[in-house]
Amino acid sequence: MFAFPDWIEEFQVEDNLFAEAYEATEPRLRAWLKKTIAQVYGVNAPESPRKSWTVNTWPGGFETEVSQRPLDWTVMLINEGSVSPVRILAALVPALAAGVKNVLAIYEGQGHIPQSVLAAFELAGQEDIVRLERDRLEELLTTIAVGGSCGAVLDMRQDANLFLNSPYVRYWRAPFISSISVCKDEESPDMDALAFAHPDVDFIDVDEDSIAECSGDCAVVPAEFVGEALVSFRTVLAYGQEGCWIWNDFGSRFFRQESIALAVAE
Template sequence: MFEFPEWLHDYQIEDTTFGDAYEDTLPPKRAWLKKTIAQVYGINSPDAPGKTWNVNTWRGGFETEVSTEPLEWAVLLLDAKSVSPVRILAALVPAFAAGVKSVLAVFCGEGEISRSVLAGFELAGQENVVKLPVDKVDLLLGEIIHCGIDGALLDLRGEPGYVKHGPGVRYWRVPEILSISVCREDDAPDMEVLAFAHPDVEFVEIDEDSIAESESDAVVVPAELVGDGLMNFSIVLSHGQEGCWAWNGFNSSFFKRECVALAVAE
């Protein structure tokens, strides 16, 4: 049974801090965080069993037998530049959906954790959050990476440094989002909500005719424009989804260990 080191309790974020952050985040904005959590959870098939065993028989006279089970632990690394609550939740929730039992969020170095990020953790049920000086981060990673139990590191820091690695440890570096193009229509999308969800990015206003020329990392458009014509963006949000997020190509399968066997078909 995997357990994080006991000395982390001295660096645990207090319950009152979570409560204050929750109260500081107005209900309409909390609703967007809840919507992100629910949608990302749904995308990642939380109703699937924790362990699976699939057998396929192929025409060549052989079988593949694939068994899967969740990793034991996951650690999210944050810093003072990790301020987008929805982008962080979109990385965290797939671990829950996969069935990872031990999940830890680690704020590294100087500064304070964003209140909206703390509110997102509170809503997601992620209260195992610590704030560590850099030397303690290295100590923690050294202990868990070499413990012999498979796990995952999610690097959500705005200024990532060297990360220790070892066998059985998966590493994912969050894609950088510097700008989001916004195609407006009447009063949509809600720019205040976008600013709350992504306080660290530049919003570039475009129109339908200039979408193809946009070089932003994501785009927000009216629902009727969603389709193949936006393939130059990896992430597209329609109006009504502007306060949510989902990472393209990153899902609960990242948090599952597989064993593949080749067998002779009977």
């Protein structure tokens, strides 16, 4: 059975910091974090069984038998550039929804972890967070990469330079989000929520006439413009979703391992 090395416990982020971060985050902003958790969890089918065994009979007289189960572990890497609580949650929650039991968040270095990020971890129930310098981080990843257990590394660092040559490790690096195009009306969207969710991006004003000519990482638009915006943007947030996030082409399937057998059909 997989377990992270005992020595990481001495680098655990102090419990009191989570409580302080929770209290320091305004209730209306915590609500956006809770909404992100609930929606990403819902999209990633938590009602599916933790383990499954599927038998398919094919023309030609043969069968495939497929067994699915969660990965043994997941490590999320963050650093001083990882400041978006909702983008972190949108990467973390699919692992939790898939049933991964050993999940560890690692802050590389000794810098300040934003209270919004700590509050996001607290709300998701993810309190296994450690601070490691580069040499100890590499030691840990090397140890678990060659240990024979299957896992995943989620890299939320903007300056990532990680290379793990292991058949047991999956690696996903969060796409860099540099700007979000925002179509505003008199009351929407909630720009304070957007600034809280994405403190590291530029917000670009667009309108209903120019949205079709724009492209980029993400757009925030009224519901009636969603279809038009999807042509040019990989992620579109309708009004009422501006404080949330979901990653494109990424979900709980990334955190499930499969075994397959070929058999003769009876």
